[in-house]
Amino acid sequence: MVLGLVVPVVVLGGFAIAFLMREQVVSAQHENMLVARTTRSKVQGKMAEPLQLAHAQAEIMQNPAFTTPDSRSAALKRAAEGSFAVDALMLTDSNGLVIAEGIDPGPSQYPGKFLGLDSSMRNGFAEAMRTHVAVWSDVFVSTITGNRSVSLVDPMDSGEALIVEVSAASFTDPLYQLRNNGESRVSILSGAGVVLYSTDQDLADTAADLSGLTIIRDARAEGEATDIYRYSGQRRLGSAVRVDETGWIILASREWNGVQATAQTLIAFLVLAVSVMVFGAALLARRLARAFGAPVEELTSDARKLAAGEYLKSPRVSRYRELAELADSMHTMSDAVLERESRLRASEERYRFLVESLRGVLWEYDVEADRFVFVAPQAGEMLGYPASAWTDLASWGEKVLDSERAGVLAARADGISEGYPHEMVYRMQAADGDVLWVRDVVSVVQEEDGPPRLIGVILDITAERQSESNRVAAQVAEDASRTKSVFLASMSHELRTPLNAIIGFSTVLAKGMVGPLSEEQERQIQMINDAGRHLLDLVNEILDLSRIEAGRVDIVAAPFEPSQLAAEVAELVQPLVRGDSVSLSIETTGAPESLLTDRERLRQILINLVNNAAKFTEQGSITLAVTSPDELSVAFAVKDTGCGISKENLPLLFREFGRLGVPAVEANGTGLGLVISQGYAKLLGGLITVESTLGQGSVFTLTLPRALPPESGTVS
């Protein structure tokens, strides 16, 4: 900004100064030259007079009235006296001998001074006679006046010549006039360049030799010259003109420094003005720059921040509307960019999450470039190869199991050439050598202006394939179990009938209703009865269980009091408990008031649980606690201080046919008890859970809803 102000001003200033200087110089040159020319004109004017005189006298000499030397001399004398400038007039014959003379009376009053003298060698004589033109001589010291003089030799038609001697000083009047005039110094120089006369005293005194100056040489050669020359350590502006008559040079000069001084004053003034202006401009510009600069710098740094990814927080405030608007725009841009970026980032994260969460390896392949553009990082986990191992199709082919490779590659090529989505199942070899079954699900993408690409997912189906056989076996087992249950259920009747006979008849016999029995007979019949009952229990349990499995258990829901039920159960089991070392108690403080569920089944479960507790508790206590864990459920907890159950055996509890091997206890149960209980519990919408510590005791907890939901079973 400042540069824009300063440079033009300085350049203009420079031009102005240069122009003014030139103008000064040119005007000084003109003035100088004018002086030189004017002086020349005046000098030439002075020279005209002797010439006219010579011509006049030449004519007179030819006048028949003037034939004698005396008359001629007299005429010449009169002429010399009559002319201020002319000191002497001489008439020579064609050989240069002076035949008449006229001398201006002055210091020399000596007549006949020149008569008879050979003037042929006088400077200019030979030339004048040869060219028949009046010729001015060089300056010489006159023998008449002792002054510096020049003579004009004017050849006459008659072959004679008229010589006019003139004091050189007469030509210097113009100089005297100039002496007080202005700055120019004017000098008259001889043809060689030696000062004859000058307005400058020193030049005149020393008859200064200016012949070496270029300006003089130029003026001698060309008639006029202007130059700046150095003389006496001073630079001068000079104009020189040649006086053609005598070959003299008239030099008008002035101090160059004087010329320059004027220009310099101007320059100094201009420079001052320019400097002031420039400094003023600079100051102003600085002010402006500062006013703009600070907010602009702020905006600049904001822009940079934005470029670096930092988002702008608070908007900048500026005095200038435009800057304020700019600042606002930048903030709007920043916000927009921020929003876009966060959206993009969210999108990126979402898709990255999806891709990386897939339990399959997502991949993309550029058909034309034969390059895998993308392979999901799961490839490393699944196959043990880094992402860099996936380059071209061949690199994938290598990872396919050797035996299948050819077929797989062919299949892929087909898929590519057909351009339809396809699926392949094959085996791959992991980096550690493991063989995996994979399913490769591929779709083909064709861009408008690009090459076709394959996008696929490689899924590991190894486990699937392996568990296939397991599943079938399990299915078979389940089917078998189901068949069995159905069989048992239908066999129940067949089993029960003989059992009832056994029990029935043995009871009748034991009671003596058929005849008296001996003691031994009674005992043995009782044993048959017990065995029969035991078998009937077992059959019942098996049938119960099978009914449960077949899903053919009727649930009858009726309201009843749980605490009453608990008491009933306790009473029933009491005899089985070792009365002296084990105490059986019930807790019904937290029990709900009533339940709406199948009482009979519940009773069965509870009896089973308490029975088990009694079986396995040597000493301590057995507690049946009825609680309300929440508003909708009820819990029956059977807590005992028995031998407990180990962790390994816990999972076996609710399994069919799995009895705990507890050596000391001869359990009467068939082992189906807990399984049936759990089955009933589930039918009632509940669950039996167990906590146990080996050697300390167990807690079996039955939790079920207080009210059976209407869908399960039948509500009466």
Place this chain on the structure above:
Amino acid sequence: MTRRRITRTQDLGFIPDGHGNTHDEGVLAIRYCRMSAEKAGWVLAQSIRFRRESLLCLVLCVAVVLGASISACSNSKPIHIGYLGGLTGGAASLGLEGREGVTLAIDAINEAGGIGGRQIELIVRNGSQDATTAKKAVRELVEEGCVAIIGPMTSSLAEPVAAVAAEEGIAVISPTVSTDEMTGRADAFFRVYPDNSSAARELASIVKKRPGVTTISVLYDTSNSAHTVTWMDYFSTAFEATFPGGVLARVPFASENAIDFQQLASQVALGNPNALLILANSRDTGLACQRVRATGYDGLIVTSEWSSTEDVIAHGGHSVEGVLFLSTFDRDSTYQAYLDVAARCESRYGHELGFAGVHGYECAQILATVFETSTERAAVLAQLSAPATYDCIQGSLELDAHGDVVRPYYLSTVSEGKLVGVR
């Protein structure tokens, strides 16, 4: 940046390619925004930086403008030589011509690079014929910084100039001073011109050898008696040593404006001497010769060198043909240096390089040689005070310990209107 057009997955706003590249318009926009912001920031930063640069520019511009108006000083100081001679008045020709010779020499030296890169500058003072003026001039020249002075040209100024020179400790070397008073003096005065006695004796011996010359009359200018009277006496003594009483008449005159040469001519022609010795300036000599010849006298006319400038022809016309002029330089010299300088003199000044010019040139050459060693005034004086041989325009010149010279003589004459040498 590649931009992909997705045909099947248009709703995807973002597709990672596993290599970290993103192909999305939104991201592109951000990148363009960033680039633009960076550029804008750069431009703004530049314009702010200009503030500092502008001040520097300003300072430079002002400095240049101011500097333009300051003129450069010249680097090398010139060597100043003074010139003292009569430049105005009747005897000005000697002073002017001597100066011409000096100027030609100095210009030649300066053109060749000067002395040790320094130019020689001539400071000129008009000695006129006035001792007081001359002495003042010497002091002025010393004040101007001259390290040596060439001059004076006339013997009458020799003594006063030498005295002041000795005071100021500045060497003064004269091209044309001939007074015997300066001979054999160990002082600050040196010259390349033989003294009158030796010159007179030389001419006397030449004249004596001329066949048929046993008598001679002398016409002499009393206004330069230091030269003319000494000359006349030594000449007479030498001449009368061979031809006793051979000097018939001694006719004095005072050079001024109204000399009746006709009367003088008849006086000097009295007794019809075999030869005539004229001791006068060239103008007077010329006129005298005319009048002498007009009397019918046809004997030998001889002169000292003083007469031998071209003026003698202008004023003497045909009457000076055959006049013998004693010369201290060879007008027939074939030295290329001399011929070059003579040509230059003719073209620059329009006349021949006469004896004054030749000797002026020689003085400048001697000083230049001395300057090679030192340009200190005292050293110059000391060096000139020692006898030495110098290479000059017409061969070597030997200056003795007193600053006097012994040099060969020649004869000149006028032949067909020109001064020429005589074998």
